[in-house]
Amino acid sequence: MTQPVPRYISRSSDELHRLIQSQPDRCPICSFVAIAIRRHIDSLFYEMVNDIPTREAIRKSAGFCKPHSLLVAEQADALGTSLIYGDVLKNELTALDDGQFDRPPNTVGAVARILDGSMPGRAACPACREERGQSEIAIDALLEGMRHDEFAAAFGLSAGLCLPHFRVAFLRARDPAAWRRVLEVERAALARLTGELQALARKYDYHNAEVEMGDESDSWRRALFLAAGWPEGNG
Numbered sequence: 001m002t003q004p005v006p007r008y009i010s011r012s013s014d015e016l017h018r019l020i021q022s023q024p025d026r027c028p029i030c031s032f033v034a035i036a037i038r039r040h041i042d043s044l045f046y047e048m049v050n051d052i053p054t055r056e057a058i059r060k061s062a063g064f065c066k067p068h069s070l071l072v073a074e075q076a077d078a079l080g081t082s083l084i085y086g087d088v089l090k091n092e093l094t095a096l097d098d099g100q101f102d103r104p105p106n107t108v109g110a111v112a113r114i115l116d117g118s119m120p121g122r123a124a125c126p127a128c129r130e131e132r133g134q135s136e137i138a139i140d141a142l143l144e145g146m147r148h149d150e151f152a153a154a155f156g157l158s159a160g161l162c163l164p165h166f167r168v169a170f171l172r173a174r175d176p177a178a179w180r181r182v183l184e185v186e187r188a189a190l191a192r193l194t195g196e197l198q199a200l201a202r203k204y205d206y207h208n209a210e211v212e213m214g215d216e217s218d219s220w221r222r223a224l225f226l227a228a229g230w231p232e233g234n235g
Helices: 011-022 028-047 052-060 066-075 078-097 110-115 126-145 149-156 163-172 176-203 215-228
Strands: none
Touching (some): 011 028, 011 149, 028 066, 028 078, 028 163, 052 078, 052 126, 126 176, 163 215, 176 215
16 A cells, blocks of 8 residues: 655655655656656647747657657647648658758768758657656656655665666766665665576576466566666556
C-alpha cells in the first residue's frame, strides 16, 4: 500500500516520490519523463498548434523523431497534426525547389558545400529536447529528495536508476551526502541484478533442467532496460 507522501520543496520531488512508491521496479526518472512527454504532446497539439515559435521549431526539425511520432500518432488529433505536418512538408518541398538537395554529398566536395551554405540541415526533434529538459528536472528533484529520510528510504527499496539517468545524475549532483545515498542504492541494484542474471544462466545449464525459475526469470529484460532506459509501459 502506498504511504502518504511528505511535502518537499518542489512538486517534482512529490511526484517522483509517488512514482518510486508505485513503480519500484523501474527507473523513476524514466517514468517521470514518460508522463511529462505525454502531457507536453497533449499541450502542444491542443493548445499550441498556432503558436509561431512552436511551429517554427517543428518545421526546422522536419517533424518529430520516430519514437515521438508514434506518441503523436497515439495522442494527437487529425486537425492539429494536419496543420503542423502540412507546414513541415511544405517547407521540405520548398527546400527541394530551391535546389538544396540537387548535389548529393558524394558528388562534390563536402567542404565546398558547407562553405556555400548548400548543406541541408535538420534541427533536433523538439520532443527530444523537451525530454532532456524533463530528465534534468526529475534528476534534480531526485537529488533534492535524497536529502530527506522518507524519500531516501523509498528509493532504497527501488530498482535504482537506469544507467543513462544515473550518469546524468552524477554530473548534476551538488550535495555529496545526497549523492552517496544515490550511489549506495545504485550499487545495491546493480549487484542484485547481476546476481539474478548469474542465477538465470545457471538454470539454463542442462544439469539444472528440473529447477524451476524464480524472480530471476525476467532478469535479462530488466538488465536491458537498466542499461538503456525503461520504455513506457514496462515495469
